[in-house]
Amino acid sequence: MTFSEIITDWYHQNKRELPWRKTTDPYRIWLSEIMLQQTRVDQGLPYYLKFEKAYPTVFDLAHAPEEEILKLWQGLGYYSRARNLHYTAKEIAFERNGQFPSTYKELLKLKGVGDYTASAIASISFNEAAPVVDGNVYRVLARFFGVDTPINSTKGIKYFKQLAGELIDRDKPAAFNQGIMEFGSIQCRPKSPKCSECPLNSSCVALRDQLVDQLPVKIKNTRLKHRYFNYLIVQNEQETLLFQRKKKDIWQHLYEFPLIESDKILEEKDIIQHPEFRKLVGKNPFELSRYNKEAVIHKLSHQHIHTTFWTVTLEDHIKGGIPKAEVKAYPVPVLIANFVREYEF
DNA sequence: AATACGGGGGA
DNA sequence: TCCCCAGTATT
Numbered sequence A: 001m002t003f004s005e006i007i008t009d010w011y012h013q014n015k016r017e018l019p020w021r022k023t024t025d026p027y028r029i030w031l032s033e034i035m036l037q038q039t040r041v042d043q044g045l046p047y048y049l050k051f052e053k054a055y056p057t058v059f060d061l062a063h064a065p066e067e068e069i070l071k072l073w074q075g076l077g078y079y080s081r082a083r084n085l086h087y088t089a090k091e092i093a094f095e096r097n098g099q100f101p102s103t104y105k106e107l108l109k110l111k112g113v114g115d116y117t118a119s120a121i122a123s124i125s126f127n128e129a130a131p132v133v134d135g136n137v138y139r140v141l142a143r144f145f146g147v148d149t150p151i152n153s154t155k156g157i158k159y160f161k162q163l164a165g166e167l168i169d170r171d172k173p174a175a176f177n178q179g180i181m182e183f184g185s186i187q188c189r190p191k192s193p194k195c196s197e198c199p200l201n202s203s204c205v206a207l208r209d210q211l212v213d214q215l216p217v218k219i220k221n222t223r224l225k226h227r228y229f230n231y232l233i234v235q236n237e238q239e240t241l242l243f244q245r246k247k248k249d250i251w252q253h254l255y256e257f258p259l260i261e262s263d264k265i266l267e268e269k270d271i272i273q274h275p276e277f278r279k280l281v282g283k284n285p286f287e288l289s290r291y292n293k294e295a296v297i298h299k300l301s302h303q304h305i306h307t308t309f310w311t312v313t314l315e316d317h318i319k320g321g322i323p324k325a326e327v328k329a330y331p332v333p334v335l336i337a338n339f340v341r342e343y344e345f
Numbered sequence B: 001a002a003t004a005c006g007g008g009g010g011a
Numbered sequence C: 001t002c003c004c005c006a007g008t009a010t011t
Helices: A001-013 A026-036 A041-054 A058-063 A066-071 A080-095 A115-125 A135-145 A154-167 A173-186 A267-272 A275-281 A324-329 A332-344
Strands: A225-237 A260-261 A287-288 A296-301 A303-314
Touching: A001 A173, A026 A041, A026 A080, A026 A225, A058 A080, A066 A080, A080 A135, A115 A173, A115 A287, A135 A154, A135 A173, A154 A173, A154 A267, A260 A275, A267 A275, A267 A287, A275 A303, A296 A332, A303 A332
Parallel strands: A225 A303
Antiparallel strands: A225 A260, A287 A303, A296 A303
16 A cells, blocks of 8 residues: 555544544635634634634635634634734735635635645645645654654755655545544644554554654744733723734734733832823823732743733723623634733723 | 734633 | 644734
């Protein structure tokens, strides 16, 4: 049996039943692939079901407000995916009459659709023999062929893509592509892969040479950055204040309380004299109180956000304020959602 | 070629 | 803790 035969056979015997595997509709395939970028199936699945229900067609998605889409996306991370999803839905719906491109080359032009996703849609929806190379595929190929070229180097990316292109079953690209990914996820998993019961174990180079736990090789960089956030819960009896994040930074287009970012933890006196605080409070009487004694550390992949929430209670009407009860309807980062849930306006 | 971009799960 | 996840866009 060839490599691709073993993979596709394994797939047909071991594949999980997942909602996007019951269709080849490019809209559903596209939606699932965007959601699963850098996201575990278990984490993405409930979001996929929500979106499928809320937006059965690309037209429904195109007509929705971005804010509504971001709200449904809340908690899934990498929010540019949601913004690009909306952008591309509008393009498909309004400029292409609802028709997705049907080739790898054309799919690649869509915003938010890169090499992997274009290949996935082309193969699954249109039977094009375009090889997918995701984290699972890198692992399977690096181990089976004993390749130690870093998977995130230019050379490695090119090499593994070519290798996958040589291995793909040109008659059944959809089964092969999904098969090798599923195989990498379940059989050739990162930690404690199931080599003793693996259909490829008789010819796996990494297993033979005891390199399974050293492959694939990945160049790791980007060290941890620390940031210090002070959120001001400006409030009176009925209202509070929320701003949308506009800058090119984390959480773009999500909402948050007025923020003072600093390079260290701030004291009450630092807050009171801060220009942003003065701008919000003006000459009005206020009561300032630190909500959490210890900073809440919100951990992202490459930064830790040390967060202090301050309540700023006013008597007056709050300019631009919104009813406290409506806070829960806005798309917010998990950091803010956690606070809102605990604080209960 | 490097960096930015979330959040959660597993060991 | 560290690593990884059905990666892409930007610098």
